[in-house]
Amino acid sequence: MPQTIASAVEHELVVKKSRFLACVQPVAGRAQALQVVAALRAGHPGAAHVCWALLAGGDSAAVDDGEPGGTAGRPMLHVLRQQDLDGVLATVVRYFGGIKLGAGGLVRAYTDAVAQALLRADKTALVRxxxxxxxxxxxxxxxxxxxxxxxxxxxxxxxxxxxxxxxxxxxxxxxxxxxxxxxxxxxxxxxxx
Known part of the structure; x- marks a missing residue:
């Protein structure tokens, strides 16, 4: 049975001087998710990337926001799917620390940031x-x-x-x-x- 989360949960991960600010939160749909992402971009003008993944009512999205293709949004989306979530937006704001992580390092960092935030989230059964x-x-x-x-x-x-x-x-x-x-x-x- 699909689940959602009760409220927004944040987690910060530092990998080789890069800061990954993850947040998972409940959303009603794509329109609300786009508003959240726009607010994050406005609130973090010095960030290198604002990557996100969405699962909401059968609508899904995975956005790498300038990271190499498939290294941010898709791994984040995979974490949401593995936990059978719906109505959830995962965002990660990355501040580049000057050291390149490589494709594998990026996948691990984005996956871990979202997974760690979800470990602290209160999950509830999603009732239609x-x-x-x-x-x-x-x-x-x-x-x-x-x-x-x-x-x-x-x-x-x-x-x-x-x-x-x-x-x-x-x-x-x-x-x-x-x-x-x-x-x-x-x-x-x-x-x-």
């Missing part, structure tokens, strides 16, 4: 939510509310009109079972939008 909308007779409202509570539904919104309309979210993996449970409970008197 499905939004559902249904209508039912007033007499069934109480029973449906209890079933939603038992299923861990969240964000319940109820409108009372000719029928009771309920909008809520449930964990995507529990959606089919909840629909079947409510269909059975309501004996065909529930309508799904």
């Amino acid at each position: 939510w499905s939004a559902l909308d249904c209508q039912l007779p007033y007499a069934l409202e109480g029973a449906v509310r209890r079933a939603l509570e038992a299923a861990g539904a969240r964000g319940l919104q109820v409108d009372h009109g000719p029928l009771v309309r309920m909008r809520f979210e449930v964990a995507a993996e529990a959606e089919a079972a909840l629909r079947a449970r409510l269909d059975d409970l309501c004996q065909g008197r529930i309508g799904w939008a």
Whole structure:
């Protein structure tokens, strides 16, 4: 099951006088990741490179930012994939120390910087939510509310009109079972939008 991290975690690594400032953090998607990277570039104008890797909602990216191809972004992305993460951005700001590390040294440094930051990160299961909308007779409202509570539904919104309309979210993996449970409970008197 994919995981994400609860909050941003930083780690600094020094290799042959080069400083690698790593940060792993939760992000909603590519747009937010690009904003974070732009802020890092603005905040570290003397940095030689701002490399990053993203896994978020099936969208992935690996950017070497001037480092030799495949020595920064892809190794960082590989670390995220190995840990089955989603909704996570890994960034590494590099201040060049004057000593070249070679391709293998760069891969090790970027990989290690991200891996060390992830060791300190609080990982949580990533829950995907499905939004559902249904209508039912007033007499069934109480029973449906209890079933939603038992299923861990969240964000319940109820409108009372000719029928009771309920909008809520449930964990995507529990959606089919909840629909079947409510269909059975309501004996065909529930309508799904």
